[in-house]
Amino acid sequence: MSRIETADVVVIGAGIIGAACAEALSASGMRVLVVDRGAPAGGTTAGGEGNVLLSDKAPGPELDLAVASRRLWPELIESLRAELGDEIARVEWEPKGGLVVATENDARGPLAILAEAQRRAGVQATAVDAATAREMEPHLTEHVAAAVHYPEDAQLQPVLAATAMLAAVRSRGGDVRGWSEAHGLVVVNGKVAGVRVGEGTIACGAVVNACGPWAGHFGAAAGAPVEVLPRRGMVLVTAPLPHVVSRKVYAADYVAAVASSDVDLQVSAVVESTATGTVLIGSSRQRVGFDEALQVEVLRRLARSAVKLFPVLAGVPVMRAYGGFRPYTPDHLPVIGEDPRFRGLWHASGHEGAGIGLAPATGRLLADLMYGRAPVVDPTRFRVDRPAVIAEVRT
Amino acid sequence: MRRIVVVGAGPAGMAAAAAAARHGVDVVLIDAGAKLGGQYHRQDALAPGDAFVLPGNVEHVADATVWAIEPVDGGHRVHLRIGPADGPRRHGRAVEARALVLATGAYDRALPFPGWDLPGVFTAGAAQALAKGQGVAVGDRVVVGGTGPFLLPVTASLIGAGARVVEVAEANAAVTGWLSDPPGALAGWSKTGELMRFAAALARHRVPYRSRSAVIEAHGIDVVESVTVARLDGLWNPVPGTERRIEADAVAVGFGFTPQLELALAARCRVEDGFVVVDAAQGTSAPGVFAAGELTGIGGAALAASEGEVAGAAAAKFVGAAVEPPLKAMARVRSGRKFAAALNAAYPVLPGWQGWLRDDTIVCRCEEVTKAALYRAVDERDVEAVRSLKLVSGAGLGLCQGRVCGRNVAELAGVDAAGFAKRPIASPIRLAELAEEEPVESPIDAEESGRALGVEY
Numbered sequence A: 001m002s003r004i005e006t007a008d009v010v011v012i013g014a015g016i017i018g019a020a021c022a023e024a025l026s027a028s029g030m031r032v033l034v035v036d037r038g039a040p041a042g043g044t045t046a047g048g049e050g051n052v053l054l055s056d057k058a059p060g061p062e063l064d065l066a067v068a069s070r071r072l073w074p075e076l077i078e079s080l081r082a083e084l085g086d087e088i089a090r091v092e093w094e095p096k097g098g099l100v101v102a103t104e105n106d107a108r109g110p111l112a113i114l115a116e117a118q119r120r121a122g123v124q125a126t127a128v129d130a131a132t133a134r135e136m137e138p139h140l141t142e143h144v145a146a147a148v149h150y151p152e153d154a155q156l157q158p159v160l161a162a163t164a165m166l167a168a169v170r171s172r173g174g175d176v177r178g179w180s181e182a183h184g185l186v187v188v189n190g191k192v193a194g195v196r197v198g199e200g201t202i203a204c205g206a207v208v209n210a211c212g213p214w215a216g217h218f219g220a221a222a223g224a225p226v227e228v229l230p231r232r233g234m235v236l237v238t239a240p241l242p243h244v245v246s247r248k249v250y251a252a253d254y255v256a257a258v259a260s261s262d263v264d265l266q267v268s269a270v271v272e273s274t275a276t277g278t279v280l281i282g283s284s285r286q287r288v289g290f291d292e293a294l295q296v297e298v299l300r301r302l303a304r305s306a307v308k309l310f311p312v313l314a315g316v317p318v319m320r321a322y323g324g325f326r327p328y329t330p331d332h333l334p335v336i337g338e339d340p341r342f343r344g345l346w347h348a349s350g351h352e353g354a355g356i357g358l359a360p361a362t363g364r365l366l367a368d369l370m371y372g373r374a375p376v377v378d379p380t381r382f383r384v385d386r387p388a389v390i391a392e393v394r395t
Numbered sequence B: 001m002r003r004i005v006v007v008g009a010g011p012a013g014m015a016a017a018a019a020a021a022r023h024g025v026d027v028v029l030i031d032a033g034a035k036l037g038g039q040y041h042r043q044d045a046l047a048p049g050d051a052f053v054l055p056g057n058v059e060h061v062a063d064a065t066v067w068a069i070e071p072v073d074g075g076h077r078v079h080l081r082i083g084p085a086d087g088p089r090r091h092g093r094a095v096e097a098r099a100l101v102l103a104t105g106a107y108d109r110a111l112p113f114p115g116w117d118l119p120g121v122f123t124a125g126a127a128q129a130l131a132k133g134q135g136v137a138v139g140d141r142v143v144v145g146g147t148g149p150f151l152l153p154v155t156a157s158l159i160g161a162g163a164r165v166v167e168v169a170e171a172n173a174a175v176t177g178w179l180s181d182p183p184g185a186l187a188g189w190s191k192t193g194e195l196m197r198f199a200a201a202l203a204r205h206r207v208p209y210r211s212r213s214a215v216i217e218a219h220g221i222d223v224v225e226s227v228t229v230a231r232l233d234g235l236w237n238p239v240p241g242t243e244r245r246i247e248a249d250a251v252a253v254g255f256g257f258t259p260q261l262e263l264a265l266a267a268r269c270r271v272e273d274g275f276v277v278v279d280a281a282q283g284t285s286a287p288g289v290f291a292a293g294e295l296t297g298i299g300g301a302a303l304a305a306s307e308g309e310v311a312g313a314a315a316a317k318f319v320g321a322a323v324e325p326p327l328k329a330m331a332r333v334r335s336g337r338k339f340a341a342a343l344n345a346a347y348p349v350l351p352g353w354q355g356w357l358r359d360d361t362i363v364c365r366c367e368e369v370t371k372a373a374l375y376r377a378v379d380e381r382d383v384e385a386v387r388s389l390k391l392v393s394g395a396g397l398g399l400c401q402g403r404v405c406g407r408n409v410a411e412l413a414g415v416d417a418a419g420f421a422k423r424p425i426a427s428p429i430r431l432a433e434l435a436e437e438e439p440v441e442s443p444i445d446a447e448e449s450g451r452a453l454g455v456e457y
Helices: A016-027 A061-084 A105-120 A130-136 A158-171 A212-221 A253-259 A296-309 A311-315 A352-371 B011-022 B124-134 B151-160 B175-180 B190-204 B262-266 B300-318 B327-346 B351-356 B371-381 B386-393 B406-413 B417-421 B431-435
Strands: A006-012 A032-035 A098-102 A126-128 A146-150 A175-177 A182-188 A191-197 A200-209 A229-238 A248-251 A266-273 A279-285 A317-328 A335-338 A345-349 B003-007 B026-030 B058-061 B064-072 B075-082 B091-097 B099-102 B106-108 B121-123 B141-147 B164-170 B213-219 B226-231 B244-247 B250-255 B257-259 B289-291 B362-364
Touching: A006 A016, A006 A191, A016 A032, A016 A158, A016 A200, A016 A345, A016 A352, A032 A158, A061 A158, A061 A352, A098 A105, A098 A130, A105 A146, A105 A253, A126 A130, A130 A146, A158 A175, A158 A352, A158 B371, A158 B386, A182 A200, A182 A212, A200 A212, A212 A229, A212 A317, A212 A345, A229 A296, A229 A352, A229 B431, A248 A253, A248 A296, A253 A266, A253 A279, A266 A296, A279 A296, A296 A311, A296 A317, A296 B064, A296 B431, A311 B431, A317 A352, A317 B431, A335 A352, A345 A352, B003 B011, B003 B075, B003 B091, B003 B300, B011 B026, B011 B058, B011 B099, B011 B300, B064 B262, B075 B099, B099 B300, B106 B124, B121 B124, B124 B141, B124 B151, B124 B250, B141 B151, B141 B213, B141 B226, B151 B164, B151 B190, B151 B250, B164 B244, B175 B190, B213 B250, B213 B351, B289 B300, B300 B327, B351 B406, B362 B371, B362 B406, B371 B386, B371 B406, B386 B406, B386 B417, B406 B417
Parallel strands: A006 A032, A006 A200, A032 A175, A098 A248, A200 A345, B003 B026, B003 B099, B026 B058, B099 B289, B121 B250, B141 B164, B141 B250
Antiparallel strands: A098 A146, A126 A146, A182 A191, A191 A200, A229 A279, A229 A317, A248 A266, A266 A279, A335 A345, B064 B075, B075 B091, B106 B257, B164 B213, B213 B226, B226 B244
């Protein structure tokens, strides 16, 4: 394929968010070039479990984005199937539902309060008693104090999903280029005129910073830093098993761990099976910069929390572990919108561990804002110029 | 206390342990086997006694698997499980040391071909291990295929176990010819004598040995019944019209070796072209981590032992022992590497093997990924790295974690194979075992570790 050296928009970062933005922009008629300093869908996207969750979000702007996204995912997959065929639209989409389990009595109250608030926000959240929970998940621990069923929770395979959206971008006349690092912007009269990539420059009218946990790096290189930091996570993968778990099952303390800003290690069990029969065990959260070194204590606590939820897993071999970095913002909200410092520079990052679920609505919102259309959700709280993201930055 | 950890008790690891122990350093020598010697010596696990004796300050931890290496301040923490891998009663240990010698060796590489997933197809190494370790031949009529000098001892072991080797198919030039006239100053290197003896054994048993040939297909309904051997051109494409059908009930194939890199990668050693980079003292890019043997380049047992001796001495020096440079061993390493480099250059794996595969040939056995499915995943999804390749195709995600298929799949897909060796959990561990607290032995004294310096001769 010949390289295009001009584009309407250049998206920096070919993870799930960059792919979703590029898909939405190319669907609106733009010629989009996606560049990534590594392999497409090879960073945070390849390190995730594929969560499309409503259950772990308290009412607020992120839940609004998640609700919109949950509605958009099946539509998007269907449109990719119509456009590109069955094979490429295969993303292992499973609307399997989620079950949040409190194993301690003191977790019952907070879980019930959260579920009630979510119901008022339009989320399906059904309280189930211990017997019902164990009927739904027969291998679940006997120590169930309370549980809530979230039928809308879903799962997909993020690398398949991202590469499917990138294939759509290519088929619409755009391009995706791996191993191409973006070094900075070309700015004329305060407006983006191009982006420096590798040895060359690509002329374009807009640039989208979708670098995930590295968004701060590209922002700094572009002269428009944003407060997006890496938050490390590890996942354990068991050998393939006969059926053990049907839904996405997680401990009630997960919601608190997600919402915390703690630098120290936080571990709470998230257990689910994949299409190939392996069981994925998360989740850990840790702010250790981009340090990839193995910490056995993290694996140990993941193992303990999973066995507590599903005692039957005790004898099961773990085949591998993988890790990744989530893009964390201090106020736990993504950054979606135009940068106040340079017209034509847009941001779409900071989704922390929820990027897979939030991707389609993020892409749609970005395209809506760029085209001046009515936005799919209220963009106010995702603005780039909010204090948590931009206040610390000296310009 | 001066203590080092050596992982692997093959020729390299044993030599490293002995060298460090000679310098007064305590050694914890960890190995998966029941006895010393590794794959190369392959002692009968059930026979009494051990053919090797190491100094008293070497603690040999047998039947042990290192499942993780974790960097800690001033060194590394080595996590192991001890006991039979499938048994329920493995126990855990965690040992810290300022210096580590990694001598984890290599396993042999199998290339896929139609029928390679039939029962009766073995890797050359597995066939040899069964023959040497248990006196069992993998079949009555065996075809040996692949490339390089390793095919000779494998064939000799099979004959020794009572098999009839009906053909040896060497995909490159004849090893005997190369050994009798190696290039330049390499003549007379010690390895040649041993290999020439194997070659003589083949001749004595009238084993047909064909160069520039390969097993390109195995046939059979439930088990191997016959194979197709074809002549190869200079790039390993089969020459049309040269195919011969040979009756056989087993095939042993070996196409060079793949080093076991996961622990080296966990210890953050730099790897180039598939091998751990080391300096003259066998030091890796990670301070306090030394590597010896096939991990640093495929060169056979004698070279591995010389490297082990150098590495063990350097590790002892690193933890503070008074050590003179082991000049003789270092000289043997230099000459051995020259020979190994020339031999490896003469026995490459060439890309024509990809043409032996048909669309429905399985390339990843654990996940049953065919060549066509792999290509479709790569083409449609424009995959450019191992991590995403695994996740879009499934190849390498199964129980072997890419140990068997990784390099082949990477070559077929045109991506760098190094990512397949990144396995933070180096061998499977049960969740209950992982959940257990292990007491840490000999924790590193941070103050003492501050004195550790690099080793330079």
